[in-house]
Amino acid sequence: MKKVNIGGVPEHFNLAWYLTLKNGEYKDEGINLRWKDYFGGTGEMCKALREGEIDLAVILTEGIVKDIIAGNPSTIVQTFVASPLIWGIHVANNSKYKSTEDLKGTKAAISRFGSGSHLMAYVNAQNNNWNLNEDLNFEVIKNLDGAVEGLTNEQADYFMWEKFTTKPLVDDGTFRRIDNCPSPWPCFVIAVRTEFLENNKEDVKTILNIINETTKEFKDIPCIDTTIANRYDQKIEDVEEWLKITEWSQEVIDKKTIANVQDTLFDLDIIPEKWDYNKLVTKL
Template sequence: MKKVNIGGVPEHFNLAWYLTLKNGEYKDKNINLRWHDYHGGTGEMNKALRSGEIDMAVILTEGIIKDIIDGNPSKIVQTFVETPLNWGIHVANGSSFKTIEDIKGKKAAISRYGSGSHLMAYINAKHNNWNLDKDLNFEVIKNLDGAIRGLTEGKADYFMWEKFTTKPIVDNGVFRRIANLPTPWPCFVIAVRDEFIANHEDELKIILDIINKTTADFKSIPNIDKTIANRYEQELEDVQEWLSLTEWSQTILDKETVENVQEQLFDLNIIPEKVKYSELIHKI
């Protein structure tokens, strides 16, 4: 049985992986797929792909594109979530910050450099016509728990993370959300190490076929809203809203989208150059 290590954030987007694992669908095909939670998000998963700690990752589009250009020996094999990620911009509930203008030049909490929280701080700055050299400052906080401590203790001033994941923290009066910013592209892709693609493409195809069958019918799974609400400790109405906004994908990330992501990252000086589609994408 072939052992395959895959990483992802422990969030509702990835419940389909848990369900297929629970059902033993990979083992039925002689594949021992092992899921690893990465609380530190995309930056932590990029490091794990580079080291060979994992073979595959369900990862933010902009984060993996930047890291492949920076030398990560991996390729994107598929879009996983077609819709944008809705980033909430959060401050400590007791802070004096009320608007986006109030946090201009203040310190952003980021899980690590190269993470989604880091890159989206740049997207937010550009969106609001800030000076990228003067108006962006960062404090590395590793994960969501670190962000809670960082904002509460005043080590950082604001934090960007997926709106529905952080909503319970907002509801509990720890964070206050002052704005939302959706990504201008599909949010999650599946990335795989080049070495694994070269040696195990048959197993990779089986894994993608299994997960795609589940995501194609995900919203029609009986009581899926209640399952998500219970598992991720969210309010049922929030889950229902999230489901109405979210679409999974079973197809390759198209060339136009890849060019759009690269164009924006290049304009922000996040990547040093734009590369060919074939250097970022592998079609199974």
């Protein structure tokens, strides 16, 4: 049986992977797919791909585009979630800051440099016409637990993370969400180490076929809202809202989207150059 390692964030977006693994669908095809949760998000997964710790990753679009251009020997094979990610902008509950404009020049908590929380801080700054050199400062906090500690102890002033994942921390008074910042593109893609793909193309195709069959019908799974609410400590009404605005994809990411991501990252001085579509994406 072929062993394949895959990583992703431990969030509701990836429940379809858990369900297909639980059902033994990959093993039925001779694939021992091993899932690993990455609490540190995209930056941590980029490192894992580079070091061969995982073969595939369900990863933020902007993060993997940046890291491939920076030398990560991987390629994007598919869009996984077609809808934008809604990034909540959070402060500590007792923080003096009340609006996004109040955060200009303060310190953003980020999981690591090159992560989604880092890159989206630039997008948010651009959206608000801040000076990218003077109005952005960062404190590395590794993960959500680190953000709780960092904001509570005033090591950092605000933290951007997926709105629904952090909602329980808003509900219990740990964080206060002062605004939202949607990503300007489909949020998650599936990336594969290039060397692994070259030697295991049929296995990758099989994995994608299995997950795609589940995401096509994901919203129609009986009691899926209750399952998500229980598994991810969410309120049922929040899950229902999230399901309404979230769309999965079974398609290859298109040239226009890749151009948009690169244009934005280049304008923000996050990438030094733009690459041809075929150097970033592989159509299977």
